[in-house]
Amino acid sequence: AQSVTQLDSQVPVFEEAPVELRCNYSSSVSVYLFWYVQYPNQGLQLLLKYLSGSTLVKGINGFEAEFNKSQTSFHLRKPSVHISDTAEYFCAALGAGSYQLTFGKGTKLSVIP
Amino acid sequence: NAGVMQNPRHLVRRRGQEARLRCSPMKGHSHVYWYRQLPEEGLKFMVYLQKENIIDESGMPKERFSAEFPKEGPSILRIQQVVRGDSAAYFCASSSGQESYEQYFGPGTRLTVT
Numbered sequence: 001a002q003s004v005t006q007l008d009s010q011v012p013v014f015e016e017a018p019v020e021l022r023c024n025y026s027s028s029v030s031v032y033l034f035w036y037v038q039y040p041n042q043g044l045q046l047l048l049k050y051l052s053g054s055t056l057v058k059g060i061n062g063f064e065a066e067f068n069k070s071q072t073s074f075h076l077r078k079p080s081v082h083i084s085d086t087a088e089y090f091c092a093a094l095g096a097g098s099y100q101l102t103f104g105k106g107t108k109l110s111v112i113p
Numbered sequence: 114n115a116g117v118m119q120n121p122r123h124l125v126r127r128r129g130q131e132a133r134l135r136c137s138p139m140k141g142h143s144h145v146y147w148y149r150q151l152p153e154e155g156l157k158f159m160v161y162l163q164k165e166n167i168i169d170e171s172g173m174p175k176e177r178f179s180a181e182f183p184k185e186g187p188s189i190l191r192i193q194q195v196v197r198g199d200s201a202a203y204f205c206a207s208s209s210g211q212e213s214y215e216q217y218f219g220p221g222t223r224l225t226v227t
Contacts, residue, residue, distance in 0.1 A: 042220055092156075099169070100161070101146075101156070103148075103156045
């Protein structure tokens with residue numbers, strides 16, 4: 001079984017500033033890791049995923065994340081945020097061989113003009 | 114190239130009524146997953162179906178909830194005798210099955226029970 005913890009429920013940040021959204025996971029098996037974004041009243045859109053290989057993963061909209069096995073973390077970063085990045089971000093894990101995505105509780109990113 | 118479709122997008126039911134939520138997977142996908150998002154919570158897995166088969170319903174409440182994915186037509190999540198605690202967003206995802214980590218989500222159905 002897996003669990004996912006998103007350490008911050010809300011993150012306010014000024015426009016054009018960098019941001020990091022934190023995610024830690026635990027699992028008894030190897031995992032795949034994902035970040036999804038949810039805009040108000042919409043579904044989930046996949047930002048990026050880590051399956052294997054390079055620990056630095058680049059996604060859409062200028063986001064990237066780094067898989068750190070020793071820290072069991074998969075933090076999401078963007079060097080310069082825009083107003084349009086205001087949304088809720090979910091970290092999720094999928095155990096190898098499984099099909100049940102396990103989600104964190106989400107982090108609401110608010111970009112301040 | 115249509116994505117995952119869900120309807121209705123919003124559904125209001127009075128306590129005791131039935132709710133039917135529909136999900137049409139992406140073209141070529143034969144695996145469907147239902148997740149529920151309660152207020153201020155992340156998504157929780159409910160059920161995994163393939164055509165005409167329920168593979169795993171371990172996340173679904175034992176009573177009042179059922180799901181199906183018939184040979185023809187969309188997948189249906191059915192909630193009988195709804196209660197206020199059923200108010201949530203219900204998301205459907207689909208995959209081709211060969212790579213289950215590639216789950217594509219629909220826009221969700223927001224159920225409000227009054």
